[in-house]
Amino acid sequence: PLSDDFPDPVNLAAAVGELNEAQLTALAFNHRPDVLALQRYASAETDRVHGAQNGTRPNVGFAVDTDSVYLSFSRNLGSDTEAGGLAKARASEDDAILKLRQLQAQIRRDLFQQLRGLRSSLTNCQALLQSVTLLQQVVGEGAERARAGRTTWQDYRDTEHDFATVEHELIAEKLQFATDLAALRLSTGTINLNGKFSAAALAA
Numbered sequence: 649p650l651s652d653d654f655p656d657p658v659n660l661a662a663a664v665g666e667l668n669e670a671q672l673t674a675l676a677f678n679h680r681p682d683v684l685a686l687q688r689y690a691s692a693e694t695d696r697v698h699g700a701q702n703g704t705r706p707n708v709g710f711a712v713d714t715d716s717v718y719l720s721f722s723r724n725l726g727s728d729t730e731a732g733g734l735a736k737a738r739a740s741e742d743d744a745i746l747k748l749r750q751l752q753a754q755i756r757r758d759l760f761q762q763l764r765g766l767r768s769s770l771t772n773c774q775a776l777l778q779s780v781t782l783l784q785q786v787v788g789e790g791a792e793r794a795r796a797g798r799t800t801w802q803d804y805r806d807t808e809h810d811f812a813t814v815e816h817e818l819i820a821e822k823l824q825f826a827t828d829l830a831a832l833r834l835s836t837g838t839i840n841l842n843g844k845f846s847a848a849a850l851a852a
Contacts, residue, residue: 654822655829657773664770672759672836677752679837686748693741700734755835762832769825776818783811 657664677683790804833839 654826657770657822657825658777660829661770661774664766667763667766669756669759669763672763672832673756675838676755676759676836680755680835681837683748683751683755683837686744686751690741690744690748693737693744696737697734697741700737758835759832762828762835766825766828766832769821769828772821773818773825776814776821779814780811780818783807783814787811 786807787804790799790807793799794801794804830839
């Protein structure tokens, strides 16, 4: 059946229960290529600021004779240009840091929603699994009860219909669980390229 290709919510229930937002956020910040790229970009811009700051500082020298120590201060002729370079470097650094913080904030919001959705899907799957088990038993006994005249065949057919409906709902909820789990792995930068999912890996 198609549902056999989905990750099993029952087997993953314990791992999903161990997931928390702080853990997932740290995982995303350490694994997502876009976060890592912005971190490197911000770091490079900070290095540019330091370099520009060094270019605007005066050069200090000293000389020693038998009686005194003389200090000398000098500035480069292009100090105004260098000051402009420093301002530009600082603006670029601020922009890089802002972009990084905005991305991190978006990741936190996404993870909050996705984790809540995953837990909701898991709860729904568990409830539907219980309903399927109960209805399966009722359907199994229904034909015998109808033949014995203890219930009508219409009641039996109605129960079969209810069973089929709940089975379809369970398949749909398993698909939702798989979708939520895949979205969570994508948001944390831990999507498995072979197509398999592992909540246990997220919880590790």
